[in-house]
Amino acid sequence: AIILGIESSCDETSAAICIDGQIHSNIIANQTIHEKFGGVVPELASRAHQQHIIPTVNEAIREAKIHKNAIDAIAFTRGPGLLGSLLVGTSFAKAFAMARKIPLIEVNHMQAHILAHFIEDPKPAFPFICLTVSGGHTQLVLVNDYFDMELIGQTIDDAAGEAFDKTAKILNLPYPGGPLIDKLAKEGVPRFQFPEPQIKGLDFSFSGLKTAILYFVQQQIAQNPNFLQDNIHDICASVQERIISILLKKLRRAAEHYHINQVAIAGGVSANSGLREGLDKLAKEEHWDAFIPRFEYCTDNAAMIAIAGYYKYLYNDFATQDIAPLARWAINHQK
Numbered sequence: 001a002i003i004l005g006i007e008s009s010c011d012e013t014s015a016a017i018c019i020d021g022q023i024h025s026n027i028i029a030n031q032t033i034h035e036k037f038g039g040v041v042p043e044l045a046s047r048a049h050q051q052h053i054i055p056t057v058n059e060a061i062r063e064a065k066i067h068k069n070a071i072d073a074i075a076f077t078r079g080p081g082l083l084g085s086l087l088v089g090t091s092f093a094k095a096f097a098m099a100r101k102i103p104l105i106e107v108n109h110m111q112a113h114i115l116a117h118f119i120e121d122p123k124p125a126f127p128f129i130c131l132t133v134s135g136g137h138t139q140l141v142l143v144n145d146y147f148d149m150e151l152i153g154q155t156i157d158d159a160a161g162e163a164f165d166k167t168a169k170i171l172n173l174p175y176p177g178g179p180l181i182d183k184l185a186k187e188g189v190p191r192f193q194f195p196e197p198q199i200k201g202l203d204f205s206f207s208g209l210k211t212a213i214l215y216f217v218q219q220q221i222a223q224n225p226n227f228l229q230d231n232i233h234d235i236c237a238s239v240q241e242r243i244i245s246i247l248l249k250k251l252r253r254a255a256e257h258y259h260i261n262q263v264a265i266a267g268g269v270s271a272n273s274g275l276r277e278g279l280d281k282l283a284k285e286e287h288w289d290a291f292i293p294r295f296e297y298c299t300d301n302a303a304m305i306a307i308a309g310y311y312k313y314l315y316n317d318f319a320t321q322d323i324a325p326l327a328r329w330a331i332n333h334q335k
């Protein structure tokens with residue numbers, strides 16, 4: 001089966017072609033308009049999706065070397081995400097399905113981040129635990145089957161990606177700060193100690209860390225106006241190390257509690273080199289099989305939507321034309 005996947009939940013417009021479970025193209029149009037505002041502006045994101053969606057889909061079809069008429073189904077991100085952004089992908093998918101008389105498949109964006117692990121070998125075996133860390137979510141998920149997922153832990157305030165991005169703002173770095181902190185941290189030493197929150201169970205918290213960093217930076221600048229410039233690498237290394245230690249501590253706790261040794265990470269923050277190295281190291285100590293997506297499948301992409309759509313296609317799990325996008329949509333409600 002040939003599945004066209006569409007992703008438009010935030011600020012990436014993406015289209016991908018999946019043929020019998022293999023990804024043949026994955027085109028991602030990033031929106032640069034948001035940089036000057038220091039964050040995603042929803043209204044501008046919707047407009048950019050509207051402009052990008054047709055060329056992105058055409059490019060995905062062209063790169064996969066297929067004909068539009070050969071597409072068997074179209075899968076799209078129904079949510080969670082920015083409603084105006086989701087509407088563009090949803091409307092496109094509905095129109096495409098109607099015009100071509102092919103099935104329409106709804107995909108949960110957070111399930112898709114996890115299902116990105118089924119694009120390539122090695123694939124995790126069920127049940128496995130996935131730490132999904134992205135711009136809007138930080139979740140520990142017990143994955144029993146492709147669409148049978150249980151939320152076992154989550155952030156009670158900021159997401160891990162938000163922690164990176166908000167800290168970057170405090171450090172006067174441009175948006176999105178996550179990738180930049182990663183880069184700068186490579187040349188730094190984590191010699192500043194930031195507090196680790198004491199949160200019960202498998203939940204996370206990052207807002208205290210953000211505040212602690214803000215106060216620390218303000219205090220240091222009062223003594224040395226060049227503090228940031230002089231120490232930026234070490235600050236980034238320290239921030240990154242603390243965010244990673246918070247994440248991996250709970251991941252280890254979850255694996256212990258559920259007696260599971262198949263462990264995965266997913267979402268934009270799983271592109272972080274420190275987290276990837278940290279997980280590899282921990283996996284060796286704990287004798288886990290660790291699964292880390294390829295970089296292009298960490299941040300938002302349509303390949304993960306297409307692969308999720310492919311598995312739903314196999315189950316004949318189709319949506320109807322009256323479907324509407326959902327800004328909020330739990331990961332664990334589906335079959």
Ligand code: ATP
Pocket residue numbers: 009010080081109113133134135136137160161162164165176177178179180182267268269270271272273298299300
């Ligand atoms: P969600 O998936 O929760 O709806 P989103 O789709 O906006 O949110 P993603 O695209 O999955 O999020 O991830 C984007 C986030 O990943 C941003 O916060 C960004 O800073 C962060 N990120 C990307 N690369 C890195 C990196 N190398 N190190 C740290 N953070 C990173």
Ligand code: MG
Pocket residue numbers: 010011012135300
């Ligand atoms: Mg994004």
Ligand code: FE
Pocket residue numbers: 109113134135267268299300
């Ligand atoms: Fe995402």
